[in-house]
Amino acid sequence: xxxxxxxxxxxxxxxxxxxxxxxxxxxxxxxxxxxxxxxxxxxxxxxxxxxxxxxxxxxxxxxxxxxxxxxxxxxxxxxxxxxxxxxxxxxxxxxxxxxxxxxxxxxxxxxxxxxxxxxxxxxxxxxxxxxxxxxxxxxxxxxxxxxxxxxxxxxxxxxxxxxxxxxxxxxxxxxxxxxxxxxxxxxxxxxxxxxxxxxxxxxxxxxxxxxxxxxxxxxxxxxxxxxxxxxxxxxxxxxxxxxxxxxxxxxxxxxxxxxxxxxxxxxxxxxxxxxxxxxxxxxxxxxxxxxxxxxxxxxxxxxxxxxxxxxxxxxxxxxxxxxxxxxxxxxxxxxxxxx
Amino acid sequence: xxxxxxxxxxxxxxxxxxxxxxxxxxxxxxxxxxxxxxxxxxxxxxxxxxxxxxxxxxxxxxxxxxxxxxxxxxxxxxxxxxxxxxxxxxxxxxxxxxxxxxxxxxxxxxxxxxxxxxxxxxxxxxxxxxxxxxxxxxxxxxxxxxxxxxxxxxxxxxxxxxxxxxxxxxxxxxxxxxxxxxxxxxxxxxxxxxxxxxxxxxxxxxxxxxxxxxxxxxxxxxxxxxxxxxxxxxxxxxxxxxxxxxxxxxxxxxxxxxxxxxxxxxxxxxxxxxxxxxxxxxxxxxxxxxxxxxxxxxxxxxxxxxxxxxxxxxxxxxxxxxxxxxxxxxxxxxxxxxx
DNA sequence: TTGAAAGCGGTACCAG
DNA sequence: CTGGTACCGCTTTCAA
Numbered sequence: 001x002x003x004x005x006x007x008x009x010x011x012x013x014x015x016x017x018x019x020x021x022x023x024x025x026x027x028x029x030x031x032x033x034x035x036x037x038x039x040x041x042x043x044x045x046x047x048x049x050x051x052x053x054x055x056x057x058x059x060x061x062x063x064x065x066x067x068x069x070x071x072x073x074x075x076x077x078x079x080x081x082x083x084x085x086x087x088x089x090x091x092x093x094x095x096x097x098x099x100x101x102x103x104x105x106x107x108x109x110x111x112x113x114x115x116x117x118x119x120x121x122x123x124x125x126x127x128x129x130x131x132x133x134x135x136x137x138x139x140x141x142x143x144x145x146x147x148x149x150x151x152x153x154x155x156x157x158x159x160x161x162x163x164x165x166x167x168x169x170x171x172x173x174x175x176x177x178x179x180x181x182x183x184x185x186x187x188x189x190x191x192x193x194x195x196x197x198x199x200x201x202x203x204x205x206x207x208x209x210x211x212x213x214x215x216x217x218x219x220x221x222x223x224x225x226x227x228x229x230x231x232x233x234x235x236x237x238x239x240x241x242x243x244x245x246x247x248x249x250x251x252x253x254x255x256x257x258x259x260x261x262x263x264x265x266x267x268x269x270x271x272x273x274x275x276x277x278x279x280x281x282x283x284x285x286x287x288x289x290x291x292x293x294x295x296x297x298x299x300x301x302x303x304x305x306x307x308x309x310x311x312x313x314x315x316x317x318x319x320x321x322x323x324x325x326x327x328x329x330x331x332x333x334x335x336x337x338x339x
Numbered sequence: 340x341x342x343x344x345x346x347x348x349x350x351x352x353x354x355x356x357x358x359x360x361x362x363x364x365x366x367x368x369x370x371x372x373x374x375x376x377x378x379x380x381x382x383x384x385x386x387x388x389x390x391x392x393x394x395x396x397x398x399x400x401x402x403x404x405x406x407x408x409x410x411x412x413x414x415x416x417x418x419x420x421x422x423x424x425x426x427x428x429x430x431x432x433x434x435x436x437x438x439x440x441x442x443x444x445x446x447x448x449x450x451x452x453x454x455x456x457x458x459x460x461x462x463x464x465x466x467x468x469x470x471x472x473x474x475x476x477x478x479x480x481x482x483x484x485x486x487x488x489x490x491x492x493x494x495x496x497x498x499x500x501x502x503x504x505x506x507x508x509x510x511x512x513x514x515x516x517x518x519x520x521x522x523x524x525x526x527x528x529x530x531x532x533x534x535x536x537x538x539x540x541x542x543x544x545x546x547x548x549x550x551x552x553x554x555x556x557x558x559x560x561x562x563x564x565x566x567x568x569x570x571x572x573x574x575x576x577x578x579x580x581x582x583x584x585x586x587x588x589x590x591x592x593x594x595x596x597x598x599x600x601x602x603x604x605x606x607x608x609x610x611x612x613x614x615x616x617x618x619x620x621x622x623x624x625x626x627x628x629x630x631x632x633x634x635x636x637x638x639x640x641x642x643x644x645x646x647x648x649x650x651x652x653x654x655x656x657x658x659x660x661x662x663x664x665x666x667x668x669x670x671x672x673x674x675x676x677x678x
Numbered sequence: 679t680t681g682a683a684a685g686c687g688g689t690a691c692c693a694g
Numbered sequence: 695c696t697g698g699t700a701c702c703g704c705t706t707t708c709a710a
Contacts, residue, residue, distance in 0.1 A: 004457075006703060017681045022705060030679055049455045053401065054703035056392045057686050064433075072421045085411065085436055094403075094456065096433050097424060108463075116388045117433065147609040261627040265678075283622075288600040290629030339604075339629075345687055356697045361689060369695055393687035396702050681710080686703105694697080 005046045025050070041096060063095045065311060066114035069125045070102050070225065076254045076282045076300050077125075080149070083304020084123060086103055091312055093120070100127035102190075102224045111135055121145035121315045123307050126153060128190035145314035149307040151193040159310040160310045160326040161303050165195050168331030169202025170298040172278045173250050175294060175335060177210040180275055181248035185218040187235050187260055188252035189225040196221075199252045201282070210251045226255040236263045251279025261289060272338055280331075292336035344385045353381060361398045364389070391483020403433045404650060406452030407562065407619040409441050415593045415621045415639050416464075419488070423462060428584040432459075441529075441563045443468035450474055460484035460605045460654045462646050465492065467529035467564045484653035488646040490532040499665040500642050504534050507635040507670030508541025512589050514633060516549040520587035520615055521672055524557040526574050526599055527591035535560075538591045538619070556581055565594040575602045580649060590618025600628060611677055619670075631675035638668045 011021045016035065023031050024039035025048075042048075056062050058210055065088055069077050081097065088095045096117060098110035107127045114122065124136065124146055133153050140146050140156050144224075149161040176184050186203045189196045200219070220235035222228075251257040257279040269275055271291050278294040286293035292295055306327055314321055350360045355374065362370050363378035364387075381387075395401050404427055408416050409440055420436065427434045435456060437449035447465045453461065463475065463485055472492050479485050479495050488500040515523050525542045528535045539558070546553055559574035561567075578585055590596040596618040599608075608614055611631050617633040625632035645666055 002407045008703075018704080019682080019706080020680055023680085026705090032679060035679085041463075051396075051703050053392055053395045054686090055705085057396050057688095057703080058705050060686075062392065072424065073414065073417040075412065075414065075417075078417040081436075082411045082438075085438070089437070089452070094433075094435050097420075097436075098428070099421075099424070107564075113428070117391060151564060256629065258624050262624045265627060285597050287596065288604060288628050290627060291629075292629075314702095346689095347687075352707075357688080358690075359696055362696085365689090371695060374695085390687050393702090394689085396686090396704095397688050397690090399702075679710105682708090684707085685705090689701090691700085692698090694695105 003311045004051065005048050007048075008049060010039060010042055010046070014038060027311050036298070038105045051190065060118075060137050061120055061315075062118045063092060064096055064117065064119045065121055065123060065308065066117065067095055067099070067123045067125075068100060068107060068110055068114070069129055071227070072097060072099055074254060075284075076298060079300035080125075080304035080307075082164035082270075083301040083306075084308045086301075087308040087312070093312065100130075102128045102227045104129035104131075108135055111139070115139065121147070121311045123311055124148050126151040126193055127148060128193055128223065128227075131192050136143045136161070145311055147307045147311040147314070149303055151195055153194065157324055159307075159314065159324050161310065161329070162198075163298045163303065163329045163331045164328065165198035165331065166202035166205070167183060168280065168298070168333065169199040169250065169252070170206045171202075171331070171333040172280075172294070172296050173203050173206035174209070175333060176248040176250060176276055176278055177206065177212065179248075180278060182210075182212055183218075183246045184212065184214065184248040184250060185220065185239050185246035186214070186250050186252065187222065187232070187239075187256055187279075189221070189256065190223050191221055193225075196252065201248055215244060218246060222256060225253060226259050231258065232256065232259040232263050236260065236267065240267070240269070244298055246275060248276040249279070251277060251281075253279075254281045254283065257281045257293070257295070258283070261293070286334075287336050289339045294333070294335050297332045299332075302329055343390065344387050344618050345390065346387075349378060349381055349385070349387060353377060381602060389465070399457075400459055400654075401457045402431060403435055403456065403458045403564055404460055404462060404647070405434050405456065406434055407439060407446060407449055407453070407460035408436075408461045408462075409439050410566070411436060411438055411654035413593060414623075415489075415637060418621060419464075419643035419646075422640040422645075423638075424643075425646045426644050426647040432651065439466035439469075441467045441566045443470075447474055448670050450478070453551035454478065460650045461486070462650055465490040465532055467532055467562065467566075470531050484650055486646045486650040486653070490534055492533065496663055498646075498653065498663050500649065500668070501533070501537075501647040501665065502637045502642065502668045502670045504537035504670065505544070507619065507637070507672065508538040508589065508591075509545045510541075510573055510617075510670070510672040511633070512542050512545035513548070513619055514549065514672060515587040515589060516545065518587075518615060521549075521551055522557070522583060522585045522600055523551065523553065523587040523589060524559065524578050524585035525553070525589045525591065525597055526559045526561065526571070526578075526618075528560070528561055528595065529562050532564075535591065542589055549637075554581070554583060557585060563597060565598050568598065568617060571595065571598040571602050575599065575606065579606070579608065585614060587615040588618070590616060590620075592618075593620045593622065596620045596632070596634070597622070600632070625673075626675050632678045633672070633674050636671045641668055 011018045024036045049199045100107040147159045222231040281295040350357045363375045439446040486498045491499045561570040568593050590599050620634040
């Protein structure tokens with residue numbers, strides 16, 4: 001795009017060698033203040049911008065970050081992407097997005113693709129189907145920086161960014177119990193992924209703290225995280241086919257929350273009278289739902305930002321990093337009373 | 340990422356010259372079937388992948404597409420991005436996203452940034468602030484392929500992808516009128532952008548066809564497309580401070596629709612009794628809003644796909660393209676009756 | 679402090 | 695049909 005001026009042009013114009021110009025532009029090194037001035041001036045005047053491709057070829061760094069996540073238009077991930085871009089843009093990295101659509105197969109293919117594109121590092125949120133993580137282990141062991149976010153794994157030692165899933169889940173269930181509900185069900189994602197376990201833990205803890213114990217079948221898993229509509233339909237049908245159907249549901253993710261509400265409507269189940277719903281969601285205005293929805297909101301933008309900062313730190317670290325951190329961001333319960 | 344095998348490695352291993360290997364790999368040209376076989380086999384066996392950076396440097400093509408839009412986490416644009424990625428991924432282009440956040444200033448900066456990254460082409464949806472489009476004209480005249488989508492301009496002759504905004508607007512307003520509403524207001528975005536004009540046109544036409552003429556002040560513009568919360572608050576306050584407040588509102592975009600509902604709630608204005616709302620939105624399940632929202636849905640994924648296909652076609656065209664098309668995708672009115 | 683030159687991985691032209 | 699080589703734009707050693 002556009003015919004740009006190169007180092008050679010500058011050298012020719014100023015009657016110097018390429019290397020001198022190159023050095024002058026990078027600041028550093030041994031170079032006389034005079035020539036540096038001259039070069040900088042000329043460069044600015046002619047709007048010189050280094051050719052990134054040439055730099056890449058030389059440095060073997062692509063200044064790109066690969067992102068693996070399940071779905072771009074999911075409101076949670078869309079916000080995460082926003083956070084990622086906000087950092088990457090300023091640090092002159094570009095971001096290559098790939099979506100697994102909750103398929104292990106696709107996750108593998110995407111990883112392959114990103115490897116080929118020679119990204120400098122990876123931001124990864126695992127698919128619901130993923131159990132074996134040796135594909136990531138391979139790259140990680142080969143020295144490729146990886147930061148996991150949201151759906152993480154304990155089997156690879158690197159930076160991780162998550163929200164306080166257990167805490168958020170606890171708060172939501174505690175709220176439902178506080179509203180007098182005792183038969184609180186939980187519709188959640190695949191048991192494979194970390195967030196499912198942690199949110200379940202919060203649910204269990206809150207139930208216990210209210211001396212409640214969920215009936216068998218009160219915990220419904222959607223293997224594909226609600227990506228497949230039938231999953232949710234089935235979950236709802238099972239719950240309301242029970243002898244003692246729930247009087248509240250705690251939903252574990254954005255997509256599941258929205259789909260649960262839709263499915264309940266379709267069946268004419270009254271909310272909040274018959275069943276009260278609260279769950280994870282990052283939709284901007286859940287107060288316009290019917291009834292207004294109490295949600296656990298995740299700092300998605302923040303998560304994207306933090307993960308990207310950590311990744312770039314890893315990429316640009318001079319010495320191999322051996323000590324890793326797990327950032328836990330707070331989840332926020334936003335209570336929206338019925339009208 | 341990873342230590343890859345190069346053409347030189349293959350050449351060395353097979354005792355041929357670089358050029359022979361290169362030719363063999365590209366298929367074409369004059370090369371004996373035997374050597375081609377040998378090379379291909381070796382390459383496959385050792386998982387050879389051409390170095391994209393080197394190819395870029397040589398070919399002066401980056402195989403990247405720059406995208407300019409207003410906001411990533413907006414549900415409409417998030418779906419568009421999904422469509423863009425779906426095509427780009429398969430054609431081995433990568434996508435660089437930038438957001439204007441409805442600022443002309445930022446749009447300029449982003450364009451600069453993308454130019455520097457030497458993208459092969461641009462997908463552009465203008466910011467609400469943009470009036471002067473000479474920055475795009477400059478690049479377009481320099482031969483950079485551009486495809487405009489959604490918020491387009493007539494001042495640059497190139498491919499464009501839009502939805503039938505006037506038609507969608509007409510349908511929505513016609514629906515409201517059909518429900519017996521006569522005082523139908525319109526909250527819309529900045530008058531600068533194409534979609535505002537077209538949706539207004541549909542509104543006017545539908546009003547006229549029902550022998551309705553909007554009171555002065557029934558058309559409220561949000562200069563920043565509802566990005567700034569106060570804009571909407573003011574619009575609502577103006578509408579309901581009038582002697583004859585509206586009994587229906589047609590909203591012109593996703594963000595405006597959601598914010599309008601939220602603002603009406605906040606003020607305790609009853610829907611649909613006091614005022615009935617219908618508008619553009621790509622939220623997945625507006626039936627869970629209160630009341631269920633009748634929406635004009637745009638084929639956003641399709642739009643992203645189509646725009647990207649057209650762009651890649653431009654980029655890869657051997658001869659300069661001189662005849663351009665404007666694809667108009669249908670908008671779909673989805674009626675959701677009150678419960 | 680500056681210049682010359684090699685090389686990153688591919689491509690394409692020119693000989694042979 | 696195949697080999698040699700220059701070159702894309704930049705960085706970096708080695709000499710001067």
